Amino acid sequence: MDELRDLYQEMILDHGKRPRNQGRIEASTHEADGHNPLCGDVLHLTLTVDGDTVTDARFEGEGCAISTASASMMTDAVKGKNLGEVKRLVDTFIGLATGESSPDPNELGKLAVFSGVSEFPARVKCATLSWRTVEAAISGSDEPITTE
């Protein structure tokens, strides 16, 4: 069970069950759709960007505990950051989840709870879906993001 506890840390279970920032911003400035065809996870993300700063972020959709917790914590994390910071955080998070880099825990704060994901290759896409989607939203891509 130890590795499972590394994957399903308390904070992930909590955000999986009680996701923050659910819903849709009606007057959003940016939006994007994410889809994980293998799992059927779907995500619609809306952002309000004021000047260069993300002032609000919300998501709706359907997914497993990992993908729901990831979307919940991602939307928490991007609020208040400027677009350059969000882009850097996307790269840092994806590096952590895929195991391709070992970012400084201080850089990620709470998001470091996703460090166990890289040990579960089948679940990496669940953790990265919302991050790929926010990347698409701020780069103004109209194409739905898919993890395939």
Next chain:
Amino acid sequence: MSTNGEQTLDVEAVRKDFPVLQRTVYDRPLVYLDNAATSQKPRCVIDAVSRYYEEINSNVHRGVHRLSMDATSAYEGAREKVQRFLNARSTKEIVWTRGTTESINLVAQSFGRSQIHAGDEIIISHLEHHSNIVPWQLLCEERGASLKVIPMSERGEILLDAYEELLSERTKIVAIGHVSNALGTVNPVEHIIQRAHARGIPVLLDGAQAAPHMKVDVQVLDCDFYTLSGHKMFGPTGIGALYGKEALLERMPPWHGGGDMIKSVSFEGTVFNDLPYKFEAGTPDIAGAVGMGAAVDYLDQVGLDAVSAWEAELLTYGTALLDAMDGVRIFGTAEHKAAVISFEVDGIHPHDLGTVLDREGVAIRAGHHCAQPVMQFYGVPATARASMAFYNTKAELDTLVVAINKAQELFA
């Protein structure tokens, strides 16, 4: 090995025939409950494939040399085995394909393009696997025909009254799964065939999920087409077969063009080969066919009546176990079911459940099972699915329950 005559099955004995069942995952014994996705391979199938490559590998139907003659006889011998397995009248009625998906595409493209026209209708059911939906959608789009879908009940059964209403003079083919991969429902195919034949409409049965679990006799069923996937019936991946009634196959144009499917070729025209070679262009999966022949022999030896009886016992046992669990809901409660249990656990997404079970050594499928319309019917994105084969045991189902309990603790 089991005693075929008495049709009982010694599960501990047959388990020894499957090398992979001896392995552990994460230091736990493997509990393989993903047989509807693909089945494991007995030693005799693995050996048949190896022996083919070690001793007789060469191309078929071409060489005058010894190896080519041996390879041809092994390849055609395997076709005879599949013919006997399905009780087809002749080997002309057995076409090698890559599996059920290719078999259905062959019928959709060859039969469909020559005999389905604008305004015609094709009937399938709500329970179908994507491989028995998409080939027909492609055909409908190309020909201006339309797809009619027989609805299903909450229990996961085809609604036969609705089927009756869909049948008309516009119907050109009915294509139905013999057994649903997502729910395990055994469809009333005899009735479906009889009603279609009353109007002169041919019927294709997708047999991918039936052939590994029950005796199939295409003459008794009187189906017009039947499809097999080798890898779902303890044979190799990449090989399968299409059964078609000779008269129908004769009328169908070739599908793929190339070597082996011709008698003579000139730039003015080509004379196509006889059945079944007309549909087999290019060098086939010879080793796969040989392996599938070995799998059919193995199933005969174990005895499909014994297989069905044991799996029915497993299904009853597993269903009772899961029914008794708090927060577990089973999808698909048809009266006639193969040993498939599709389910969800309250508050746990099937993918999270799959991950927890995996760490307990239990392999299940979590997802839409390539049957998204079935998921849409129940309003879920995915389910967990435990699908059994004759080598599974009741103790393995007990392990499944323990593993689900652990997931419930983790997500409590």
